[in-house]
Each structure stands twice: as structure tokens, then as C-alpha cells.
Amino acid sequence: MKNSQTSLKDQLNRPLRDLRISVTDRCNFRCPYCMPAEIFGPDFEFLKRAQLLSFEELERLARVFIGSFGVEKIRITGGEPLLRRDLPNLIEKLSSIEGLQDIAMTTNGSLLPKHAKKLKQAGLKRVTVSLDSLNDEIFGKMNGRNIKVETVLDGIKAAAAEGLGVKINMVVQKGINDSEILPMAEYFKRQGHTLRFIEFMDVGNSNKWNLDSVYPKKQILDDLHAVMPIEPIDPNYKGEVATRYRYVGTDKEIGIISSVTDAFCSTCNRARLSAEGKLFTCLFSSKGHDLREPLRSGYSDAQMEKLVSGIWGNRHDQYSVERDQPEKMVSRTKVEMSHIGG
Ligand code: SAM
Numbered sequence: 001m002k003n004s005q006t007s008l009k010d011q012l013n014r015p016l017r018d019l020r021i022s023v024t025d026r027c028n029f030r031c032p033y034c035m036p037a038e039i040f041g042p043d044f045e046f047l048k049r050a051q052l053l054s055f056e057e058l059e060r061l062a063r064v065f066i067g068s069f070g071v072e073k074i075r076i077t078g079g080e081p082l083l084r085r086d087l088p089n090l091i092e093k094l095s096s097i098e099g100l101q102d103i104a105m106t107t108n109g110s111l112l113p114k115h116a117k118k119l120k121q122a123g124l125k126r127v128t129v130s131l132d133s134l135n136d137e138i139f140g141k142m143n144g145r146n147i148k149v150e151t152v153l154d155g156i157k158a159a160a161a162e163g164l165g166v167k168i169n170m171v172v173q174k175g176i177n178d179s180e181i182l183p184m185a186e187y188f189k190r191q192g193h194t195l196r197f198i199e200f201m202d203v204g205n206s207n208k209w210n211l212d213s214v215y216p217k218k219q220i221l222d223d224l225h226a227v228m229p230i231e232p233i234d235p236n237y238k239g240e241v242a243t244r245y246r247y248v249g250t251d252k253e254i255g256i257i258s259s260v261t262d263a264f265c266s267t268c269n270r271a272r273l274s275a276e277g278k279l280f281t282c283l284f285s286s287k288g289h290d291l292r293e294p295l296r297s298g299y300s301d302a303q304m305e306k307l308v309s310g311i312w313g314n315r316h317d318q319y320s321v322e323r324d325q326p327e328k329m330v331s332r333t334k335v336e337m338s339h340i341g342g
């Protein structure tokens, strides 16, 4: 192991362990909390193919992140990652890099029946499938395209049948789908898939977020506990995003990702790479650092390593901790979630 693997820390003493790679900014859903249809409409300019990092460029960057900084986990995301053509080829390249311990993908699940087998063969280990409701009417509104629940459930079944690990992400919005917390919990407990509730977050600038639309972690826990008693369990590893709970007397779990009411910035070891090669050091960053131009202009691996260590070494992001401090929030423009993935 190189020295830099253990020594690279940001300004708040956090290492870099988790890289999230967005492979496209396009999506076949229009979830209003992420890509509202009125903004991401027919005239919206998505990235052109030449602007996207190629699979070769992504592999090269991944090798630097893993070999030089000790990144252990890669998550492929988007937009909808399964819209990127030949994605299994990228998974194959990444999963063969020495030192990488885990490779996962976050997806809306709709295209998993078509791709699950090839993804598994290519070396993908796990998928997190996003599903916000089991009710077609609620889900149709929350995906912005009237897509049926069954479409996603079929994707989940296809992934599980191929032996991929499956977790479910549910964004909870007050008054929109909080009534679905218990039905979702009961269903996925029976199915044996860990369900993770995500507080509705103020990512980007287009989802009309306000604090009143957040259904807080405490409320989610109270709702569950009243019907299905749960108890906290230890994190799997330092920096895990979800806090974990177990249904009492079972080995079935749920998780809560509470970026709004219970921030976890102090252990945040995640970097995010957008589809056009910008490195973001926080989900709520205003700007990313371009890695594509240096890559395409012939930087060596050593030069790329120096560039990334400079960026991470200067990092002091802790947006969720500062959210309540108006002086730090003045007219802040933030990157859109569909640009960098979750
Ligand atoms: N399209 C894929 C999907 O939906 O799983 C991957 C990209 S999506 C941006 C990644 C995750 O971010 C999803 O689980 C989604 O529900 C979550 N997400 C998007 N906007 C959000 C918001 N405003 N608050 C909380 N989670 C959000």
C-alpha cells in the first residue's frame, strides 16, 4: 500500500473511501423531487455523448482513486445508469481493478429485467433499487411518468433471481407518501430486502424543497415502532450513510438516511464524479472540479493523483451541519441530484 493511501485526509480529517460515478444525466423517470418534468422537459439540454467520460477514461480514473487513495467502494449511478449503452462493459472493467472491495449500482429498477444477468456476469455485486410506494396512483405521481409499481417490482425480482444483493431506497415526502411507510416496511420485510427510508433533501434548486415537506427520521421510527417494534444496531463500517435498525427478534433490517434532521457529515468519505467528469466533494456542492480536460490533455497518473489530492485535501464540506446557519446559505446554487447521482 502506498503512503498516500492512508494519509490523504480532508480539512476535517476524513479519508476518501467511496466513489460514486454518474454515467449519464438522462432518465426515463421524472420524479418531481429530482427531475421535475417542467424543468427537465423536451427542450432541456442533456450532455452530448462526446461530453461524457468514456469507459476507458472512467477505468483510468477509478484506478487512480483505488490505487492512490484507497477507495474501496464504487457505486454507479445517474440519471438512470441503465440508460448508458453497454454498461456491463464498464462494470467488467471496474470490477477487475485490484483493491476494489465493492461495486454497486443505484437504479430506478425499470430496466433491470433486461440487464440484470449481464450486470451480474460482469461483476456487479449489489443494486439499490429506488421505489417510493406500492400504490400505483402515488407511485405514478412520484415517478412523474405514471410508471406502474409492478415494473419496478419485476426489476427487483430479476436482480434477486440473478443473485445480486438488493436494497430498496424510499424517499419519504410528508403528505405525499408517508402513508406508504408501513406497507413498504411490511412488504420488504417479507421479501427479505433491506428498506432504507430517505428524508426528502434540498438537493439542487428545482425540486421546490422546504422543511415542511420533510418527514423526519424520528417520525418514521415512531410510525414503524408502534406496529413493528425495532431496535438500533451497529453500523457495518465507519461512515455508513444509513443508521441501521432491526425488527426485534429477527435478522431483518431497515435503514434511515437522515441528511436533514440528523446530519452525518463528520464521517462523510464520499466523492462524486459527474458523467462529464467533474468531481464533487459534497452532494450539495455549487461546483465541481473538472477532471476531463486534464485527462484528455495527457496528464499522467501521477499528475492526476496530485490534482485529486489537492481537491480532497482542501475539502471542508459539511452542508447538512450548516443547513441551519443562514449566513452560510445565502443564495447558494447547488448541483442537481440527477447530475451527480445520490
Ligand atoms: N435513477 C436512479 C435511482 O432513482 O435510483 C439513480 C439516481 S437517483 C438521483 C439516486 C437516489 O437519489 C435515488 O434513490 C433517489 O430516490 C434519491 N433522490 C433523488 N432526489 C432526492 C431528494 N430530493 N431527496 C432525497 N433523495 C433523493
Ligand code: SF4
Residues within 6 Å of the ligand: 027, 028, 029, 030, 031, 034, 035, 078, 079, 080, 108, 130, 338
Ligand atoms: Fe430519475 Fe432517479 Fe432522479 Fe427519479 S430519482 S428522476 S429515477 S434519476
Ligand code: SF4
Residues within 6 Å of the ligand: 259, 264, 265, 266, 268, 269, 281, 282, 283, 284, 317, 318, 319, 320, 321
Ligand atoms: Fe457528505 Fe456533504 Fe452529505 Fe455532509 S452534506 S454528508 S459532507 S455529501
